[in-house]
Amino acid sequence: MIRKLLLAGIFLMSAGLFLSSCIVSPRHHRAVVVVGPPVEYGYQPLLYDGYVVYYSDAGIPFYWNGGVRLWVPGSYRDRYISHYRSHRSSYRSWHKNRGHHYRNRHYRKSRRHRDSPRVRHRKDDRREKDRRRKKKKKKKKKKKKRERRRGLRTAD
Numbered sequence: 001m002i003r004k005l006l007l008a009g010i011f012l013m014s015a016g017l018f019l020s021s022c023i024v025s026p027r028h029h030r031a032v033v034v035v036g037p038p039v040e041y042g043y044q045p046l047l048y049d050g051y052v053v054y055y056s057d058a059g060i061p062f063y064w065n066g067g068v069r070l071w072v073p074g075s076y077r078d079r080y081i082s083h084y085r086s087h088r089s090s091y092r093s094w095h096k097n098r099g100h101h102y103r104n105r106h107y108r109k110s111r112r113h114r115d116s117p118r119v120r121h122r123k124d125d126r127r128e129k130d131r132r133r134k135k136k137k138k139k140k141k142k143k144k145k146r147e148r149r150r151g152l153r154t155a156d
Contacts, residue, residue, distance in 0.1 A: 036052065036107050037052060037102050037105070037107075040094055040097075040098050041090060041093045041094040041097055041098065042090040042093070042094070043087055043090035043091050043093070043094035045091075045094070045102065046079075046080060046083055047107055048061070048063050048072050048076065048080070049063070050106045050107045050108055051063035051064065051065060051105075051106055051107075052064075052102040052103070052105065052107075053072060053080055054095065054099065055080075055084045055091065055095075059081055059084050059085065059088075060077070060081075061077060061080035061081065061084065064103045064104065065106075067104075
């Protein structure tokens with residue numbers, strides 16, 4: 001009896017989940033290109049929010065922003081820690097020779113990647129409409145001038 005009630009409850013819960021029409025759709029992010037520091041001493045550093053990521057002696061990632069050491073949030077650390085573990089020796093030589101050079105650098109995202117579509121904003125639409133109106137006005141003025149000239153020629 002308990003087994004039947006348990007199975008019925010599980011069935012109802014699973015049916016409720018499937019019939020609740022909750023749809024999770026993946027987010028499509030625009031392609032963003034961020035070019036960071038070049039490969040030096042066999043190591044190319046990773047970036048976090050446009051800043052070069054450094055590692056403490058224990059391998060915990062951090063970055064410098066305005067002379068202040070900021071730790072990479074815990075939700076992002078796994079990627080950086082695995083990168084550090086696989087490139088530890090080249091990171092150490094890079095940090096020793098060139099790490100200080102990138103301490104105050106911030107790499108910005110490029111405005112638009114070639115493959116991403118251009119988003120038109122309302123301002124652009126208004127400007128386009130204004131351009132069309134101006135062209136129409138110019139055409140009308142030219143047409144009136146031509147008509148006036150023709151009228152003057154026939155009157156002579």
